[in-house]
Amino acid sequence: MDISNLRQEYTLKGLSREELEGDPFKQFELWFQQACAANLPDPNAMSLATVSPTYSPSQRMVLLKYFDHQGLVFFTNYESTKALQIEANPQVSLLFFWKALERQLQISGTAAKISTAESLKYFATRPRGSQIGAWCSQQSSVISSRKMLELKFDEVKRKFHNQEIPIPSAWGGYRVVPARFEFWQGRANRLHDRFLYSRSDAKSSWDIQRLAP
Secondary structure, three states: OOOOOOOOOOOOOOOOHHHOOOOHHHHHHHHHHHHHHOOOOOOOEEEEEEEOOOOOEEEEEEEOOEEEOOEEEEEEEOOOHHHHHHHHOOEEEEEEEEHHHOEEEEEEEEEEEOOHHHHHHHHOOOOHHHHHHHHHOOOOOOOOOHHHHHHHHHHHHHHOOOOOOOOOOOEEEEEEEEEEEEEEEOOHHHOOEEEEEEOOOOOOOOEEEEEOO
16 A cells, blocks of 8 residues: 555645744634634543653543642543553653644643542533443453443443432642743645743743744
């Protein structure tokens, strides 16, 4: 199978320094709003990259659930592979890819657990089926069959019949506190527009630099 000729020219628009917000969180919010307005499927889907204690990287898609100037929050099982890797090394990377807008956004920073109270507040908004599902899966562990998972779901469903479902102790959120944002806009001839926001610990303002494509 020859895939060497699979390519697409990016000609939708450009990105200039003058149109960028000085605050990367505001620039992110603008791009995120535009991704939502374009009715893209799962505009909050992002690739989360973590590294194991033996320096083996891994990635998976997670869903951004909310964000503010404190960081970006997603939820998971605290006994999953990603959670164990974050425990060993909190340095992570996030990547959004909005293909229809010819845009990528990479965010690097540190991840830390949010409070139980904050996790509970979000857990209460989840559909009941998703709440039950959080009790059923020892995420990333080996299971014998899907049937075992479905039986566990039915068991938990019966256990909490006509009851409010409590949050599992091994489930909750992480907040990624960014240190770097890179906004990428596709351009023709692979001469893409890339802008990096970064700052040192001693500075409150963000430096903005154009990167070669």
